[in-house]
Amino acid sequence: MRNVLSLSLLLNKQFYSPQKTVLIFLSLFSGCVCVLLSSHHYPEFRSTNTIENYQALLSSVRRGGYSQFKNDKKELRKQIEKVLSSPENEEQETLASNIALYLFPDLLPDSNFEKSSALGLWAPLQAEIEKRPKSSEARMLYEQMKSNIWNYENPKVSSRGLSKEAIDTLQIYHELSSP
Amino acid sequence: MKIKLNNLLNASQKKILYFLLPSLSVIFISIGLTAAIWIALSPNEINHPKPDEISHRTSLFAKNYPANGKFQKELVALKHSGALQEFDELEIQKALLVSSEYLAIPPALLWCLLFQESRLNHLEGIDSEKSTLGLGQFSRFGFQEINHESKYFTASNIKLLHRMFGRDIRPIEAKKKDLLSPSSYFSIPTAVTTSAIYLNNRYEQLSKLLDKRSIPYNPDILWLFSAMAYNKGTRSILSLWNSVYRKKGQSQFTLLVNDFETFKKTIGDSPLLTKSLKRIWEDRTARAYSQELKSHSHNITSCAVSPLLQTTRSLTEVEP
Numbered sequence: 001m002r003n004v005l006s007l008s009l010l011l012n013k014q015f016y017s018p019q020k021t022v023l024i025f026l027s028l029f030s031g032c033v034c035v036l037l038s039s040h041h042y043p044e045f046r047s048t049n050t051i052e053n054y055q056a057l058l059s060s061v062r063r064g065g066y067s068q069f070k071n072d073k074k075e076l077r078k079q080i081e082k083v084l085s086s087p088e089n090e091e092q093e094t095l096a097s098n099i100a101l102y103l104f105p106d107l108l109p110d111s112n113f114e115k116s117s118a119l120g121l122w123a124p125l126q127a128e129i130e131k132r133p134k135s136s137e138a139r140m141l142y143e144q145m146k147s148n149i150w151n152y153e154n155p156k157v158s159s160r161g162l163s164k165e166a167i168d169t170l171q172i173y174h175e176l177s178s179p
Numbered sequence: 180m181k182i183k184l185n186n187l188l189n190a191s192q193k194k195i196l197y198f199l200l201p202s203l204s205v206i207f208i209s210i211g212l213t214a215a216i217w218i219a220l221s222p223n224e225i226n227h228p229k230p231d232e233i234s235h236r237t238s239l240f241a242k243n244y245p246a247n248g249k250f251q252k253e254l255v256a257l258k259h260s261g262a263l264q265e266f267d268e269l270e271i272q273k274a275l276l277v278s279s280e281y282l283a284i285p286p287a288l289l290w291c292l293l294f295q296e297s298r299l300n301h302l303e304g305i306d307s308e309k310s311t312l313g314l315g316q317f318s319r320f321g322f323q324e325i326n327h328e329s330k331y332f333t334a335s336n337i338k339l340l341h342r343m344f345g346r347d348i349r350p351i352e353a354k355k356k357d358l359l360s361p362s363s364y365f366s367i368p369t370a371v372t373t374s375a376i377y378l379n380n381r382y383e384q385l386s387k388l389l390d391k392r393s394i395p396y397n398p399d400i401l402w403l404f405s406a407m408a409y410n411k412g413t414r415s416i417l418s419l420w421n422s423v424y425r426k427k428g429q430s431q432f433t434l435l436v437n438d439f440e441t442f443k444k445t446i447g448d449s450p451l452l453t454k455s456l457k458r459i460w461e462d463r464t465a466r467a468y469s470q471e472l473k474s475h476s477h478n479i480t481s482c483a484v485s486p487l488l489q490t491t492r493s494l495t496e497v498e499p
Binding site for chain 1: 310311316318319320321323324327328331384387388391409410411412413414417418420421424458459460461464467468
């Protein structure tokens, strides 16, 4: 009992020592600064956290099938709509706009010059693919969509390739149209 | 007697009325309709002039091309070294004049674009595994658009193929083993026509967007943007347009698509170009694309635009 008492006193003494308090304060403060700096330096880190459903969409096509994909897409649409109506910062708005361009172009503001292109070049093809997934017709429509997106973004097929959102969208519809 | 007279008068009045009233009403209705049509049409003509009536008073493009000394020297060197045969040059020029006239493309722009892309080497990349080939550096997605996606674009494209070749020569491919086939992109008339159609499609995409928003534009400036879209995709141009529109408002944007000096200044603005491309690609790619786009448009502009409009050039460069 004496031993336990002396140990707890020792612990209390150590815990409440001024050095320990300063150390804990400094480590907490530097931790906060690190998180703040990293989120400022790597905006995508912050953005992917706010639109996490986008990353889940491809895996939902692969694992959960078409019905899962439809539900996830609906959820993502709600999220993008929310972000576009009140973005927290420019990075988040850019990411949401880029996702909207390839998956929900109708959500983009009319002032966006890209909206009409998306509504004409791939949105109708995506709707048709979703009507008859995993069919040979869907495959043909996917090939058209792929060509339209490549010509829209990178007609020279350079090694740098397409934007991330274009690649992800093509992967999603590749899965969805594979018979 | 009185009653009879009254009856007679009434009868004659009635006859006059039956004849006059319909005639007068026809005349007045015709006059009214004509006036209504005239009034309805007149203000539209005054308030909404067509874009080419606003700003396409004189063409930006040079009649003789290349307009810049750098490309002139290169052209002479290519001919001197035998890299560009006279026969090929004439064949390019012939196909170019037909295509540009049919699709209303400024010939100088089409020529400069092909020169920039391949130095007029119609067999460019034939022995390599490059993803872009021939006179207009066509990719497989370019062929896909020409061969299978004509529904998105003007019917004039197919009519041009009929006019040039007497039939629809599609599918067009980079046929390495059949260079002279009209369906081979390595054949000069096919390459020129196909590239002209692809350039025209870029113009159509951009002009439709502006028409939809009733933004007036100078077709020559839009052709310059189309040549940039030919090289770096329509998306790069639209991202730049979005940036200018957001940052500077509609009046400055309208100036960008109408005024050559504003166009030149904007395309030369590296930070603005990079920032707008950063909305599409990650930092490194955006910077590289920005530089490529800037230098591509500088070369095309200095080659195709009339030397009289290029004030920053030396006298030796403007010699015909």
